[in-house]
Amino acid sequence: MNSYNIEKKDMNILLDRFLEDYKVFGPTRPGADSTFDEITSIKQLHLDYTSTVLPPKKFFHPPKETLFSFELKNDKFTTKESIQDKKILILGIHPCDVHAILKLDKFFSTDFSDTYYQNRRKNTVLVAINCVEPSEHSFCSSMGTGPYLDEGYDILLTDIGTKYLVEIGSKTGQKLVEGVNLRKATETDFHEKERRLKLMEKKIKKFMNTTWLPRIARENLDHEVWLDLGEHGGVDGSFPCLSCGSCSLVCPTCYCYDVYDTMDLSLISGTRNRELDSCQLLEYGEVALGDNFRRDRKDRIRHWMLCKFGAAAGGKNSSCVGCGRCIRVCPSKIDLTEVAKVIRGGKQR
Amino acid sequence: MNEKPKIAIFKFTGCAGCQLEFLHLEEIFLDILELFDISYWVMVKRDNDETGWDISLVEGGISTPEEIEEIKQIRMKTKFLVAFGDCAIGGCIPSIRNWTPQLDAESQVYRDTSVIQSTKVFGIGEYVKVDAILKGCPAHRDTIVELLKSALLEIRPRLRQHPVCVECKFRDNACLITSKKMACMGPVTSAGCGAICPSLGRECEGCFGPMSNPNTSALASIFKDLGFNEKDIKRKFRKYAGMSPEFRKEAGH
Numbered sequence: 001m002n003s004y005n006i007e008k009k010d011m012n013i014l015l016d017r018f019l020e021d022y023k024v025f026g027p028t029r030p031g032a033d034s035t036f037d038e039i040t041s042i043k044q045l046h047l048d049y050t051s052t053v054l055p056p057k058k059f060f061h062p063p064k065e066t067l068f069s070f071e072l073k074n075d076k077f078t079t080k081e082s083i084q085d086k087k088i089l090i091l092g093i094h095p096c097d098v099h100a101i102l103k104l105d106k107f108f109s110t111d112f113s114d115t116y117y118q119n120r121r122k123n124t125v126l127v128a129i130n131c132v133e134p135s136e137h138s139f140c141s142s143m144g145t146g147p148y149l150d151e152g153y154d155i156l157l158t159d160i161g162t163k164y165l166v167e168i169g170s171k172t173g174q175k176l177v178e179g180v181n182l183r184k185a186t187e188t189d190f191h192e193k194e195r196r197l198k199l200m201e202k203k204i205k206k207f208m209n210t211t212w213l214p215r216i217a218r219e220n221l222d223h224e225v226w227l228d229l230g231e232h233g234g235v236d237g238s239f240p241c242l243s244c245g246s247c248s249l250v251c252p253t254c255y256c257y258d259v260y261d262t263m264d265l266s267l268i269s270g271t272r273n274r275e276l277d278s279c280q281l282l283e284y285g286e287v288a289l290g291d292n293f294r295r296d297r298k299d300r301i302r303h304w305m306l307c308k309f310g311a312a313a314g315g316k317n318s319s320c321v322g323c324g325r326c327i328r329v330c331p332s333k334i335d336l337t338e339v340a341k342v343i344r345g346g347k348q349r
Numbered sequence: 350m351n352e353k354p355k356i357a358i359f360k361f362t363g364c365a366g367c368q369l370e371f372l373h374l375e376e377i378f379l380d381i382l383e384l385f386d387i388s389y390w391v392m393v394k395r396d397n398d399e400t401g402w403d404i405s406l407v408e409g410g411i412s413t414p415e416e417i418e419e420i421k422q423i424r425m426k427t428k429f430l431v432a433f434g435d436c437a438i439g440g441c442i443p444s445i446r447n448w449t450p451q452l453d454a455e456s457q458v459y460r461d462t463s464v465i466q467s468t469k470v471f472g473i474g475e476y477v478k479v480d481a482i483l484k485g486c487p488a489h490r491d492t493i494v495e496l497l498k499s500a501l502l503e504i505r506p507r508l509r510q511h512p513v514c515v516e517c518k519f520r521d522n523a524c525l526i527t528s529k530k531m532a533c534m535g536p537v538t539s540a541g542c543g544a545i546c547p548s549l550g551r552e553c554e555g556c557f558g559p560m561s562n563p564n565t566s567a568l569a570s571i572f573k574d575l576g577f578n579e580k581d582i583k584r585k586f587r588k589y590a591g592m593s594p595e596f597r598k599e600a601g602h
């Protein structure tokens with residue numbers, strides 16, 4: 001595929017091209033509490049962000065959505081699907097988040113085909129950016145999901161000083177840059193990319209040893225760390241879990257949801273809705289008549305971590321990509337990389 | 350449907366805010382009247398039917414011997430009794446006075462305390478069986494509608510009791526505890542408000558009461574770690590639901 005470079009100060013040219021065909025979303029604040037919002041001018045864009053609160057998952061699998069509306073009239077039952085086919089472009093998505101989307105793609109297409117997810121997904125263009133400044137919580141290099149990307153993008157940017165290297169990853173990406181007056185990338189550009197990414201890897205301070213991790217996790221279901229996390233003192237300076245659910249709601253690979261109906265006051269029509277759910281929440285494991293498969297807090301945090309370690313039913317589709325969001329957002333300072341060390345036995349609590 | 354179900358709305362020790370929230374259903378109020386017969390509501394009606402009701406929404410806690418008798422009467426005449434808002438559930442803000450000796454509290458307001466008779470403030474559940482609760486100070490209008498609709502359809506209302514943090518994350522908010530070191534009650538507080546306060550950069554005060562299984566001691570230790578003293582922390586847990594079994598310990602019993 002082709003590669004180009006563009007002066008940073010000319011990025012507005014590229015953005016304007018994107019805006020011709022798409023609604024564009026990108027990080028709108030610097031730092032780790034950025035959010036992906038609509039971008040209409042280059043001034044709003046902060047490609048120097050380190051992380052966002054919600055991952056780009058929100059564009060394909062939104063926190064709340066209406067799936068269809070229904071009506072029962074004159075003994076006839078009708079439904080009307082809500083189709084989301086707006087064409088959007090996500091600009092400045094990090095490698096870990098692209099990998100997370102590739103996982104979600106598998107989950108929402110393998111055993112069953114989720115129309116709602118796929119409609120949005122196929123209408124989305126991903127313009128990724130390699131990371132040159134890690135957030136203090138990320139450990140993508142351990143998970144093989146960053147800090148640089150080699151798949152899953154339509155266009156890939158890398159900060160190489162005063163310029164971005166622009167690599168094309170798909171036909172859609174190629175079509176988008178045609179007509180924009182970009183220079184061909186040079187060998188020096190690629191050397192600079194290489195150099196910066198190597199530097200970047202050295203800046204990552206967090207690691208997780210994933211060798212046999214799913215198996216180790218499954219063999220340690222009775223480890224006392226779960227009770228510690230659930231009720232006692234936590235791990236390594238953390239507090240016990242609050243069951244607040246934040247960790248999984250911000251996790252780019254958590255896909256669990258709840259489906260429910262809302263009736264209108266007419267009592268003959270309504271909507272079927274879907275909402276993100278989390279196994280950290282008590283009601284997640286609740287069944288008819290009020291019984292609950294995961295009533296204890298320790299069982300819930302254990303399930304959450306096992307799922308992130310790749311040891312639950314979701315396997316690789318829901319396992320961690322090392323984005324660090326759950327660590328940043330946890331009011332109790334619970335850190336899954338520390339828990340992984342404890343169950344591996346290499347670390348005292 | 351043969352006859353419209355009869356609804357009654359009562360007020361005990363509270364501020365009438367929950368009743369007002371019902372009135373604020375303005376745009377769908379007439380639809381509600383299509384479905385229900387609001388047969389008793391002193392705040393808005395001149396003629397009130399006291400013979401009995403299918404659903405009673407009771408606002409306010411119980412704080413006098415007369416109120417104890419009244420709530421028992423209402424229970425007898427009601428099929429489905431709803432604790433409408435935090436005061437009716439557990440006393441809410443009026444119950445802050447329970448931490449002051451009875452006489453001290455009374456004499457702060459009344460010059461001659463012999464003219465009044467008051468008890469500690471409790472939710473109505475202390476005295477009668479409650480069939481459903483609508484959390485919030487005030488209860489949120491959406492949850493009121495959800496409950497009424499479910500009663501007609503004879504299904505369980507969807508009133509999730511997960512924490513405010515869930516709604517806060519749905520709104521893409523940075524966390525006030527981790528990013529701003531603020532003492533937010535969101536992790537122990539029931540959702541239902543849509544995380545209004547954190548979305549405006551203000552910590553949740555806990556006005557929807559305890560969530561399904563709050564880890565209050567963990568949150569209290571987190572507040573302490575953020576630099577809040579014990580008195581501040583107690584106040585936070587006392588404010589809206591100090592009498593609840595979930596918050597009682599951290600509220601300082």
Ligand code: SF4
Nearest residue numbers: 251320321323324326
């Ligand atoms: S488990 Fe945590 S670090 Fe891993 S992908 Fe999810 S939010 Fe990111």
Ligand code: SF4
Nearest residue numbers: 254255256278279307
């Ligand atoms: S079961 Fe797995 S994917 Fe679902 S919420 Fe829990 S951790 Fe996330």
Ligand code: SF4
Nearest residue numbers: 241242244245247330
């Ligand atoms: S964010 Fe932390 S406290 Fe909240 S549920 Fe997750 S691990 Fe528990």
Ligand code: SF4
Nearest residue numbers: 514517524525533535
């Ligand atoms: S700001 Fe408050 S409500 Fe929001 S996630 Fe943080 S603790 Fe929860």
Ligand code: SF4
Nearest residue numbers: 542546553554556557
């Ligand atoms: S955020 Fe907390 S204090 Fe604010 S309205 Fe919601 S429950 Fe009440």
